[in-house]
Amino acid sequence: VIGVTAQRWERIGYRWLDVIVPSPRRSTLLTALTHRAPCPPAATTMTIAIEPRPDGWCSLVDGHETPAADELGAVAQAYQRVQDAILVRASAQGRIRLHAAVVDIAGQRILLAGHSGSGKSTLAAALLLAGLNVSSDEAAFVRDGMAIPLPRRFHLRPTTLEHLPDLTAADLLRLPYEPPIWSLDPAALNGSWRIEPAPVRHVVLLDPVHCGPSELSSVDTATAVAELAREAVPYSPRRNVVVRELATLLATASCHRLRLGALDQAIECLRALAQRSPDHEGLHQ
Amino acid sequence: VTTDTSGPVRVADVEVNEVADGLLLYRGGDDTVHHLNPLATLVYELCDGRPRPDLVGDVATILAVDPVDAAAIVAAALTELTRLQLVSQPDG
Numbered sequence: 001v002i003g004v005t006a007q008r009w010e011r012i013g014y015r016w017l018d019v020i021v022p023s024p025r026r027s028t029l030l031t032a033l034t035h036r037a038p039c040p041p042a043a044t045t046m047t048i049a050i051e052p053r054p055d056g057w058c059s060l061v062d063g064h065e066t067p068a069a070d071e072l073g074a075v076a077q078a079y080q081r082v083q084d085a086i087l088v089r090a091s092a093q094g095r096i097r098l099h100a101a102v103v104d105i106a107g108q109r110i111l112l113a114g115h116s117g118s119g120k121s122t123l124a125a126a127l128l129l130a131g132l133n134v135s136s137d138e139a140a141f142v143r144d145g146m147a148i149p150l151p152r153r154f155h156l157r158p159t160t161l162e163h164l165p166d167l168t169a170a171d172l173l174r175l176p177y178e179p180p181i182w183s184l185d186p187a188a189l190n191g192s193w194r195i196e197p198a199p200v201r202h203v204v205l206l207d208p209v210h211c212g213p214s215e216l217s218s219v220d221t222a223t224a225v226a227e228l229a230r231e232a233v234p235y236s237p238r239r240n241v242v243v244r245e246l247a248t249l250l251a252t253a254s255c256h257r258l259r260l261g262a263l264d265q266a267i268e269c270l271r272a273l274a275q276r277s278p279d280h281e282g283l284h285q
Numbered sequence: 286v287t288t289d290t291s292g293p294v295r296v297a298d299v300e301v302n303e304v305a306d307g308l309l310l311y312r313g314g315d316d317t318v319h320h321l322n323p324l325a326t327l328v329y330e331l332c333d334g335r336p337r338p339d340l341v342g343d344v345a346t347i348l349a350v351d352p353v354d355a356a357a358i359v360a361a362a363l364t365e366l367t368r369l370q371l372v373s374q375p376d377g
Contacts (some may be wrong), residue, residue: 221304222320229318240300243311243318247302250309 013039014151015195016089019082020047027051029075031173033082036187037135037151037195046085050074072176086150087235095141095148096245099231100203102140102149104133105274109147109198111140112258113228114206119260122160123206126263127270128189129166135186135195142200142245145252151195156182163263200253202273203228207259214266215259216273224255292340293332293363293374310371319369328362332372 012019012034018041021030027050049060050071057074058067061081068074087097100113101124114120124137136149158179161167171188175181187193205219205227225246229239236242256273260266302309308321308329321329327347331340337359345355366372 221306221309225304225309225318225320239316240311240313243309244300244302247304247309250304252305 010034013037013042013195014082014086015039015148016042016044016093017082017085018042018045020045022047022049027071027075029071029173029175030078032075032153032175032183033079035151035153035185037193039151039195044085044089046082048078048082050078075175090141090148091235091237093143094241094245095143096232096242097150097235098140098142098147098228099138100136100140101134101138102136102147103127103270104135104198105271108201108274110202110204110270110274111147111200111253112204112206113231114208115231117208118206119208119210120206121154121156122163123260123263123266125154125156125160125164125167125184127267128154128186129164130267131190132267133190133192133194135193137186140200142249144245145199145248146197147200148197149195154184154186156184158182200249203249203253203255204270204273205255205257207257209259209261212261213259214261214263214269216269217257217259219255219257221250221255224250291375292334292336293367293372294334295329295332296371296373299371312371319371324358325362325366328359329366329371332363332366 010021012021019033021034030050033048047062051058051060053067056067056069057071058065059074059077061078066077068077090097098111098113099115100111101120103110103112103124112120112123121137124134128134136151137154138152139150140147141150156167161182167184171185173183175183203224204216205224225243228246229242232242232246233239258266258269298312298314300311302311304320307323307326310319310321327344328340331343335343341352341356341359344359345352348355348358363372363374367374
């Protein structure tokens with residue numbers, strides 16, 4: 001945070017892009033774009049503001065004004081512009097975007113992959129509460145078997161708060177969608193939140209059941225590729241790159257399916273997975 | 286290595302990627318992905334135009350199986366690889 005002639009500016013690092021937000025307090029909801037994950041300065045900058053207008057609100061992205069019906073709509077526009085810009089820059093580096101939460105356990109990076117509603121954010125929040133190093137609840141950019149988490153606040157649904165009542169004491173911002181989304185800065189629970197590249201050791205496909213026990217099982221490569229590609233292709237301009245990067249990823253990472261029931265059991269399953277030697281997986285030669 | 290190219294050959298324009306349990310093939314023309322298991326991978330990689338009897342013999346040697354069993358493996362694999370248009374055979 002730097003002060004410029006009494007005006008407050010905030011730099012939000014997204015690794016491929018720095019977002020500059022002047023006077024974020026003019027829009028409380030704009031806080032949804034902010035986070036406290038330290039990122040090195042990026043080569044390009046995007047300036048975002050959300051401002052009221054006599055007939056509604058607008059988002060200002062690099063000075064380009066787009067009207068919106070309300071404050072939330074304007075923030076959503078700005079958020080999408082940021083995500084699109086990140087995707088363009090990451091893709092230009094040959095990275096594919098996997099729909100997956102990212103957790104590091106015992107030095108092993110694990111991707112928790114699944115479609116929207118599969119439980120990524122709920123499990124990510126539970127892992128965070130368990131004291132583990134969760135660096136994204138949504139996406140990872142992957143190249144050469146290395147994953148860089150997408151830095152952003154976690155997006156939690158009301159059901160997540162029902163499962164994890166301890167979260168209500170955390171730094172939550174309510175976004176007035178219907179049903180509402182609760183925005184959580186992971187730094188509120190994990191002061192060591194870092195957005196660092198690391199090789200992926202395990203890929204876990206989430207299979208939500210919402211009740212009963214959590215169980216981990218192995219998944220064959222063909223199934224893993226099909227499920228991962230389904231979520232990655234819409235975010236990639238070149239499908240052969242998706243296939244190539246998935247092949248590289250799965251050449252060194254083991255793949256599993258997690259039947260996501262009880263969260264405490266799911267956490268124990270992932271801890272046990274991280275303790276497995278890669279050699280025991282029979283994948284490293 | 287044989288110079289006789291009368292046997293099955295891999296079709297061009299297929300991107301080949303290694304995975305832990307075989308190969309992941311991508312063909313841009315029709316935007317398809319195929320995963321070959323280890324046996325299919327072995328046969329696919331030997332499809333360099335060598336005559337089919339040589340192919341069977343090589344599979345038998347590599348897998349240390351009876352030639353009859355190797356012939357069955359090759360036949361099954363080539364049928365599928367040809368159907369998927371990953372391999373072409375001189376006789377169609």
